[in-house]
Amino acid sequence: MRKTVAAALLVAAPLLAACTENTRADGEDTGDTRAVSVTSTDDGCELSAVEAPAGTLTFDVKNDGSQVTEFYLLGEDGLRIVGEVENIGPQLSRELVVNAPAGSYVTACKPGMKGDGIRADFTVSESDDAPSASADDQGVVDQALANYQAYVQDQSDQLVAKTEEFVQLYKDGDDDAARALYPEARVHWERIETVAESFGDLDPMMDAREADLEEGQEWTGWHRIEKDLWPPATGYQALTPAERAEYADDLMANTETLDGRVQELTYTVDQIANGSRGLLEEVATGKVTGEEEIWSHTDLWDFQANVDGARVAYEGVQPIVEAKDPELAATLTERFAALQALLDEQKTDTGFVFYDDLSQDEIQALSNAVNALSEPLSRLTAAVLS
Structure with a gap:
């Protein structure tokens, strides 16, 4: 995609997405089960975990390839965009932060920022920190x-x-x-x-x-x-x-x-x-x-x-x-x-x-x-x- 916009709204609640400026990743393991490291290459997309508990998830995406890349978290159907970060240059990193309820998802790295990307299944399990929101909240409308x-x-x-x-x-x-x-x-x-x-x-x-x-x-x-x-x-x-x-x-x-x-x-x-x-x-x-x-x-x-x-x-x-x-x-x-x-x-x-x-x-x-x-x-x- 050419423009950075917020991501797709899932069925049960809004998913709030944010991203940081390009920085170098230090690769530090924080032990946080909601923090997932992603390594994108020209022909691969490796995640440190394929499951996380519901709540605020952080994907630390590092580009080890030779092309500019993107990273997406998609709904189970592979169509709804839950969160995305784009324009990640070689040897640079960005964070994707989403507030995700329990459910099945799909991750995708897009080397060259084209096509369907390199995809894999991702699961968010039930937890006490699952997001919720009121439909009267303007943030819900804005997110939609x-x-x-x-x-x-x-x-x-x-x-x-x-x-x-x-x-x-x-x-x-x-x-x-x-x-x-x-x-x-x-x-x-x-x-x-x-x-x-x-x-x-x-x-x-x-x-x-x-x-x-x-x-x-x-x-x-x-x-x-x-x-x-x-x-x-x-x-x-x-x-x-x-x-x-x-x-x-x-x-x-x-x-x-x-x-x-x-x-x-x-x-x-x-x-x-x-x-x-x-x-x-x-x-x-x-x-x-x-x-x-x-x-x-x-x-x-x-x-x-x-x-x-x-x-x-x-x-x-x-x-x-x-x-x-x-x-x-x-x-x-x-x-x-x-x-x-x-x-x-x-x-x-x-x-x-x-x-x-x-x-x-x-x-x-x-x-x-x-x-x-x-x-x-x-x-x-x-x-x-x-």
């Missing part, structure tokens, strides 16, 4: 806003990296590899789709479907390339290498423009709540119907990504909702889990089954679960603003 900003910026960063890889494969004519990467790259778009759609000029250039084109509208973006990679059996004229390069470069340029705008955005709690609802609406109107990826049939990758984004947005404001409307919070948590269980049934070693391989009963079950979640999610904004 900073956390969502961090999440969107990180997803946008990853979208740029994956899109760059994808368009190069496509321009090189490596269609098998491009087809394999296509749904993986689009995951990062779909997780922040409602944010991307807020830029009215970019969304139609990047994500327009052929069926939705207006008269005279030039068709560019992801789905134009999708059709060329999964062409109809008859009546389609494949793009030339020059045309491929033109569409690929256009998609890459628009992705970089989007990223530049996203890095400067700030949010309000109602925007976060509305974004959660909007992402589920994207599922209902395109993904669960199979209309989004009409050529590749990779709709379930998009479906999962929209649900990821909706859930992360909800979990960011969940402490506020739990204090103001605990019944709504419980219902949302339950129905997000029920929908995820159905999606998990369709997972494969390479992602998901293709949409055209789903039975009508499976499609109906997914649709019913989306509808069951949509109703309580429509009340989220009112709950956080009450």
